[in-house]
Structure formats: structure tokens, C-alpha cells
Amino acid sequence: MTSVAIGNTGNPGNAGNPANPGRLTSPHAPEPVKEQSGASPDALTIGRRLRHTRQEGGRTLGDVAEAVGMSASALSLIENGKREPRLSVLTALAEELGTDLSTLLSTAPPNRRAALEIRLERAQRQPSYEALGLPKVKIGPRLPSEALEALVGMHEAMASAQADRAATPEHARRANAELRDRMRAADNYFGDIEAAASDLLKSINHPGGPISRAAVDRLAGHLGYKLVHTSDLPGSTRTVTDLHNKRIYLPQPEAGQHDSRSLALHAVGHLVLGHQVPADYAEFLSQRVEINYFAAALLMPEGETVDFLRRAMEEKDIAIEDLRDAYAVSYETAAHRFTNLATRHLGLPVHFMRISQDGVIYKAYENDGVQFPVDPAGAIEGQRVCRAWTARRVFEQPDLSQAFQSYTDTRSGTYWCTAVVDRTHDGLFAVNVGVPYQHVKWMRGRETTERATSRCPDPSCCTQPPTDLASRWTGQAWPSARVHSHLLAAMPPGVFPGVDDTEVYRFLERHAPA
Secondary structure, three states: OOOEEEEEOOOOOOOOOOOOOOOOOOOOOOOOOOOOOOOOOOHHHHHHHHHHHHHHOOOOHHHHHHHOOOOHHHHHHHHOOOOOOOHHHHHHHHHHHOOOHHHHOOOOOOOHHHHHHHHHHHHHHOHHHHOOOOOOOOOOOOOOHHHHHHHHHHHHHHHHHHHHHOOOHHHHHHHHHHHHHHHHHOOOOOHHHHHHHHHHHHHOOOOOOOOOHHHHHHHHHHOOOEEEEEOOOOOOEEEEEEOOOOEEEEEOOOOOOOOOHHHHHHHHHHHHOOOOOOOOHHHHHHHHHHHHHHHHHHHOOHHHHHHHHHHHHHOOOEOHHHHHHHHOOOHHHHHHHHHHHHHHHHOOOOEEEEEEOOOEEEEEEEOOOOOOOOOOOOOOOOOEOOOOOHHHHHHHOOOOOOOEEEEEEEOOEEEEEEEEEEEEOOEEEEEEEEEEHHHHHHEOOOOOOOEEEOOOOOHHHHOOOOHHHHHHHOOOOOOOOOOOHHHOOOOOOOOOOOOOHHHHHHHHHHHOOO
């Protein structure tokens, strides 16, 4: 059978594990599924109570059914919870069996055995079980109680694992927040990933400097893989790796795109770092972070990049733009790599963020004490930064092609930041790097006279409209909010969230060597 590894869309922030620098772990374990009880009985519970009452009275299906004017098969359907009885039928059955209607309508199963039978029946009726194509276990008096207990336990354990994988947005935010905590503790530096990248570069005798596309081909070849560009990758994927035929499929470069190296290196990273199928969403995020780090460590090797930064530090002229240009990478990649190395090798605490034009945080990292806005779960992504911050103000500049620097006085101190606008298919984004005021002497652009004050989270800073505007328009405006469907939905399902397995397997069938 052909094996497959899939690189899908999405780009979480970096994170680390201080107990094991260089690798990330998932702290999440499935929680037990608790049995839910409703305010009114369902057909299954009614049926089990009816059967229990009939059997306690020593009555058979046939004679009870005949007494109330119905067939034995119809009564059996009611007792098995496959038909919901009318109130008049239940009333007649209660009278015939010498019990109260309220007893038959109780929400509580009559005994432990009945409760287990109900839980197993419900589990076997779930679409997720039916999708497995397995036969249903016949539930009856001949089924031993021990087997019934075991079957119910296995079903609920599977449901728990499935619920843990089908992460909600809150689950994903919490997982990302925990990853960031561990990343901060490790100063965003992971030694064994650096070592793995260095060893791979040595294997192809890389002479130093920017890594070329031809060098990326050699890296893949050293691992026994071939890079193949194609125009028909499944829409839910960025890359697809055929582990059986040793091929890594990449999209055709778009017009004007000069760098497809990162995608290939991400796919190679899964192989070098020994990734297994992620057990849950937190592990999926961890793997994404590791391959991002690995790719950056290949594109900008640790030793020579640190030497480059130290020379700039001696000149008091550190600039992210110089890193970008020296290694032919994006500004964002250069900024990320700076955060990997600045604290460990230069002693510089830093923060980084990528935000949309309306101020929403997409990625962020800090170990310098800056206080990002957070939600109750401790997550940063999706929050809106203050209008006074450099990352927001860069969009107001007349020339968006230039880096913009400014000092910002905040509740946690004064920070100097440099920001650049990144133009993408999804709109404009700002990539921002900052350091505390006491470390600005090393940075190019420190002479800027731009300065702002942020009082957030004080609403009067920027979340409340100015008094004159509020007095004129309060009560006179009714905006129609742009609500995205993903705000209400669970995270994309699947082992690799959002990936359509059928599309992937059909793709591999089309491209597999004859």
C-alpha cells in the first residue's frame, strides 16, 4: 500500500519544549466522554423501561400486544427503541402492565444492565460507527454483562479520541498558547533541529551562503527522494509526499514566484525529524512548528547567520532587511530566524508578530516582556493590537515599500520596533520585530523620531471611538458585521486537519510510476 505524508494549509506560531530543546511535544490526552442525560426520555429509554416492566411481571410480548390491540412485532419495535410510541399506546400499555405512565416516561434506565444496553445501542447508531462498515452487535439477554461493559467502554474511548482530534477553535487556541509558553522558555532555540539541518547541509557539501533550488534537489536526493512539480495537487494540500515511491510533489511555481525552496524543505523536514501521524491537533501544530524551524535552519544556517549578526552587532547595525537580502528569503522568514538566534547567541530579548491590515494577530512570539492582547484561554492569535503600535502604524505610511521604525511607550515598558508591509494574495500584512528600549543601541533605525503611546487595554486608548465621533454617531449606525463561518465551526477534521484523503489517494494513483 502506498504511504503518504501531507503538508496542508495553515501556519501556527512557533513553540518549543525546554525539557527537550529542539523538539516539541503534545501535552494533550483525551478526556473521558461523559454520558449525557436529557430533560425528557427518548425512545430507547422508554423501550427499555417498558421491556423491564413487562419481564418483571412475567408477561410475554404476544399476550401484552394482544391485550392492547397491537402486533407483537410492533411492540418489539417499541421495546427496542426503533419506534416512538404514541401517548395513547403508552397509556394502554401502562394500564395493562399495572404501572403508572410516569414510570414508563422516566428518564432514568430501570437498572445498570438497561443503561449499558442503551449506551451501546446509541453508540452503534452513530454515523461514525456506521461509516466503519462493521456489523452491529445484537443486544439481548444472551449478551454477557462483561462483554456489554467492554463494548460500551471501547465505543466511548473511541468517541473520546475522536472528539480530541476534532479540535474546536478554543482547543486549537489553547494548544497554540501552550506551545508558545514552551517556546518562550527555550528562547525559541532548538538545538537538535539546528544539528539535523547542519548535518544535512554537510551531506551535500554545501559551501555556505544562500541555498539554491539545485541544492534542495540534492538534499532530497541524499534522502532518496525526488522532487516533482505538478499543477494538479489536491486543493487542500501544499505538498504531498509519496513514501512508497520516494517522491515529493510540489505545486508549479506561480508567475513571479522565485522561491519554492521552503515548501520542499518543509516536506523534507517531516522525513528528517521522524514525524509520525499526529495523534491530536496539538501534535499537528508541533510538527508544523518543527518543519518551519527546520526549513529556516537550512535556508539560513546557524553558524554563518550568527557570524553575520555578530558583525552587524559590532557595527550597531542589525537590520532584518540585510538578513533577507543576504540569504534570498522573505522578510518574514528572516524575522523568524532572527528570533531563533537573537536571544541564545546575542543576548537580545525580542518580540515578533504578523498582523493583518485591520490589526488582527496571525502569529506572534515574545520573550522581552511585551504584553500582547490575549483571550481568556491565553491565546494571542485573533486578537487585535493597539492602533498606536508600530505594526499598525506602518500601514499609514506613504511609502509601503520601506521599513518603518518607531518607539512605543506601553504599560510594560518602551519598545523600539521595525515593521514591513507584506503584500499577499490575501491582502496586506505587517511583519514586525521589536526589542526593549535598553537594547535598541544595536539596531539600525534607532535614530527615528517616531514615537507613540499605548494605554491598551484601557478602552479609551483606541477601542472606544473619540468623544466627538461618538456623540454624533452613537445610535445612528448599524454596521453589518463580516462573520466568517470558521468562527462557528470546529477545526477541520481528519488526521491531517482539512485534508481530503480521497483527493490525495486519487492524486497518488494518477502519478504513481507504472
